[in-house]
Amino acid sequence: MIGYIFRRLGVLIIILFGSSFLLYNLTAISSDPLEGLRLSRDENAKFQIAALTRTLSLDVPPPLRYFIWLRGVLGYLVGQGTLGATREGGTVVEQISQAIPVSIRLVFMATIIAIILGISLGIISALRQYSRFDYSMTFAAFLMFSLPIFWVAVLLKQFLAIEFNDFLGDPNISLPWMIIISIFSGIFWSGVLSLLDRRAYITFALASSLTFFTLFLINYLNWLERPRLGVIGLALIGAAFAFAITAISVGIEDRKTLRASLVAVLVGLAFYYPVQIAFKWPNHNLVLLGLALLTFLSANLIGRLMGGEDKGPTIRTVTIVSVIFGILTILDRLMQVWPRYVRLSDVNYRPIPTIGDGRIWLEPVGYWIRFLDSLTHLVLPTLALTLISFAGYIRFSRGTLLEVLNQDYIRTARSKGLTERTVIMRHAFRNTMIPMTTILVVDFAGIIGGAIITERVFGWRGMGTLFNNAITNMDLNLLMGVFLVTGTLAVLANLIADLLYSVMDPRVRVGAGN
């Protein structure tokens, strides 16, 4: 195993060497960094050319110049490496270290949402294969495959930012919209449950009337202007999640787990007011970290105390419920500052911005306002990225689950008389996740690379922007720096994915063939 890893690492280094050599020469041959200066009539141009030639070693032919760059990179092994200077005079490392956090912030959320949404929809549509739901999901996935992201982004900017902001100015959902949304919700849920008899209509009626009632309540309470959850909202939503998560993970008939997750919700509610005070403490990050830790600890404790003989599943369920409840509590806190946020003169009743990653505040604002502000800036790019990336997860998880459901061990599990939920969640879903995981690892490594087009459309200054600038300014060192980071991560992620695969699937032995 160790030998295999080292052998693979050796191959990785060769690959990185080869591809960086290729990219370096391709760029060096196709671009002339002095082009602008040669054409300029400035008297200093000659000196500038000379200076730039010296700092970037332009007098050395590209294939050899690559090795000058490589020497700088390899210098990191002995502690004095360099990725070279950018054309503006800064260092590449500096620029990249500023860009990486921005890219992570931009893409992380979208990736998480895309994964959760994509996998769940994919699994549902696999379980309802060849139903109307499956066909519409397939169509939706193909449609999203075919969407150019810049086109979607402009649409989102128009309809979500501009018109949604207008809507929030006077938030009142009109009756036709309420009816349309309710009907869609009814169709969706009866599709998810995919019953073929009378119950389909009942599901439809239930889901659509529930949606209609919720929308009515939102209007009636003027919720969009003053959003809040409060203790009652948290209790209701928390209990709903407790039931849902228990039903999915261990089955609703497992009373002790259901009780334990309800207790977790109760504990969360009991701590609602103390937590509100804790939120006011000056060191916010520390408080949030502490609360997160407490959440995990209490979940573990409740699971252990109430889990009975088979604690594992109970602890897992309670932890998921507690984490969701924690997120809801933070959401509640953000909703409390929402009216104030909207009224701020810098926001001026236009809460969803179309550009940038944060506002420049003219007035002093608190931690929660800033938090909310960075979230509102994330809304549009996250939506755009989620839209184009989750189609892949739908298709892949659907295909994998269908393949798994055809396996003999699924038939065995069914013939043992296990419930359908156990067969799907324990036997099928877990095996579906094996190939999924390897894809997820690679995708997460891609996060650092940023999103070239999305960053451009929404004006974020992440890795994609750096790359863009590097090309338009013919800044070879910067381009290579960006490539080195993203390329290394990509090949490493592939290695990790292969290793993970062999850990999770004992049938696959790494290095067996070599």
Place this chain on the structure above:
Amino acid sequence: MIESRDTVGLTQGQIIRKRFRQHRAAMVSVFTLTVLFIGVFTALDWRLLGIEIPGWWRYNHTDILELQFENCPGGSVGCPTIDLIPFIDGDGLGWGDFPFGQDDIGRDYFSLVMRGAQRSIFVMIIIGALAATIGTVIGAISGYFRGWIDAILMRITDFIITIPSIIIGSVVGYHFGNLGVAFLAFYLGLFAWTGLSRLVRGEFLTLREREFVDAARVAGASNRRIIFKHILPNAIGVIIVSVTLLMAGAILLESALSYLGFGVIPPDVSLGLLISTYQESFSTRPWLFWYPGIFIIVIALCVNFIGDGLRDAFDPRQRRGKVFRSNNREKK
């Protein structure tokens, strides 16, 4: 069991064609795409070897016409005259003078979109053809001969696969964009074959161990004959499917590059470029933004569905009815 009765007396090709015809979405896509191709490529005038072939549309994308502003909403100019609301508003369906409106300087936007679609389809086909050829040849050689040839070819594939295609496209496109759309398509194709070559290699590695290859070798067939006459026909399904999906990706890549300014550059036209040029005017003249986008989506969607249909047709594991339907069980 119905399946096995069907296969009696049918060749492999017939079975595949039959299965493909059963894929409704793919058939609709084939029809749409064919109509679209013919319509797009005959709309404008062609000048071939000095001979003018007139197109069916009254304008060309280079004609600069007077800007129309009659009946335009909100004081905008050059609005589309296409009427898609059938008879409800009293005047039925109609094209009008400028169905998609006019651009800033009065050029007919319908002609521009047609020209852009021609460019995009052209790029897509060149990339597909080039990637299919290179990918198949490299994959076939490396899977068939194995050993050091395989090692070298696969390392080169790895080198290229590590660099995202949008980076390669941007780097070369930014500097050689003025060489025209054919060059753009050509070099994108030069880097697009890597995934395919890995797939083909995998297929060849398994197929070369099969008995019919041994039989051919014993009969004295040359390597070239075994590769092209015996193994390749068996791997053709994988190749066709993945080239189709690659082409759908290619049209999006071209439009993304053009959007970034690294692809097709003015005065030439492409769908991505049109969107990029007019994205700012979305709130005042949305049609300049809608139509090129819709064309990209329709083309990519159709190609994707055809790819899906082909996969279903070539891959017998995906046959219908075999997979357990879980809702039967739930109703118990």
